[in-house]
Amino acid sequence: MRAQLARVDAVIVQAVIAGALSFSHLHDLADAAGQGGWKAWAYPVSVDLLLVAAWRRMREQQRAGQPAGGPRLWFLIALAASLGANVATAGLLDLDGVPASLRVVVAGWPAVAFFGGTLLAHAPRTSDAPTATATPETDTEPALGPTDVDAPDRAALPAPAVEPPPDPESPTTSGPVAAVPAVTLPPALIDRAQALAEHHRATTGLAADPDDVRARLGLPPSMTPSVAAHL
Numbered sequence: 001m002r003a004q005l006a007r008v009d010a011v012i013v014q015a016v017i018a019g020a021l022s023f024s025h026l027h028d029l030a031d032a033a034g035q036g037g038w039k040a041w042a043y044p045v046s047v048d049l050l051l052v053a054a055w056r057r058m059r060e061q062q063r064a065g066q067p068a069g070g071p072r073l074w075f076l077i078a079l080a081a082s083l084g085a086n087v088a089t090a091g092l093l094d095l096d097g098v099p100a101s102l103r104v105v106v107a108g109w110p111a112v113a114f115f116g117g118t119l120l121a122h123a124p125r126t127s128d129a130p131t132a133t134a135t136p137e138t139d140t141e142p143a144l145g146p147t148d149v150d151a152p153d154r155a156a157l158p159a160p161a162v163e164p165p166p167d168p169e170s171p172t173t174s175g176p177v178a179a180v181p182a183v184t185l186p187p188a189l190i191d192r193a194q195a196l197a198e199h200h201r202a203t204t205g206l207a208a209d210p211d212d213v214r215a216r217l218g219l220p221p222s223m224t225p226s227v228a229a230h231l
Contacts, residue, residue, distance in 0.1 A: 019048065022082050029085040032095035033106035043106070046113045047085075051078035057120050070123065074116040081109065185223075190230045193217060197231045207231075 026044035035043060054075035061068040088102075089095070185193070196216055197208035210228035211221075219227065 022086060025089045026085040028089050030106055032098050033103045035106060047078055047081045050113050050116055053120050054078060071120060074120060185226050185230060193227050193230055
């Protein structure tokens with residue numbers, strides 16, 4: 001932790017020293033070029049701000065995978081202005097007799113810096129760039145029917161038993177069909193059926209038809225043998 005703090009402190013100190021020296025050189029050059037008073041102090045601020053803004057925008061566009069030619073151009077322009085002032089004030093230029101071309105460059109710098117800053121400020125940011133609309137993936141698997149969702153594994157189900165064909169000599173197929181056993185009726189229905197049969201015999205002198213008695217009792221046709229068994 002201490003080693004990391006020491007490295008950070010060294011970087012900060014170095015940046016402060018370099019910034020102060022560059023600031024002083026730009027101020028001296030602007031003052032020698034006829035920009036005195038507060039204007040001489042504004043020139044270093046303008047150059048350094050353009051340098052930092054161009055660097056940050058260039059890094060943002062590079063991380064986003066976008067071309068960073070514009071921010072790189074303005075970064076090089078600001079860097080050239082800063083380096084030019086440092087070299088010019090190192091004794092290579094007579095500050096008491098600044099050439100007219102340098103005065104023109106210094107006087108025209110505010111317009112150039114304003115134009116560059118405007119372009120950097122209004123350039124589309126990474127968050128403002130249009131993003132591709134995610135298209136839903138097409139389901140290539142066949143849709144399952146309502147009976148296939150919870151259906152058990154068909155391979156695990158036992159095979160249906162196949163009944164052997166009936167033997168033609170079997171007594172169940174060649175013999176007579178067995179009679180269907182009569183279903184026991186409740187005592188109340190038995191009494192009612194017998195009363196109807198007696199009434200029919202007393203009226204007509206004939207035995208009652210079991211199917212007719214069953215119909216009068218409101219029973220289904222399958223109950224005729226049961227009614228006949230109690231008459």
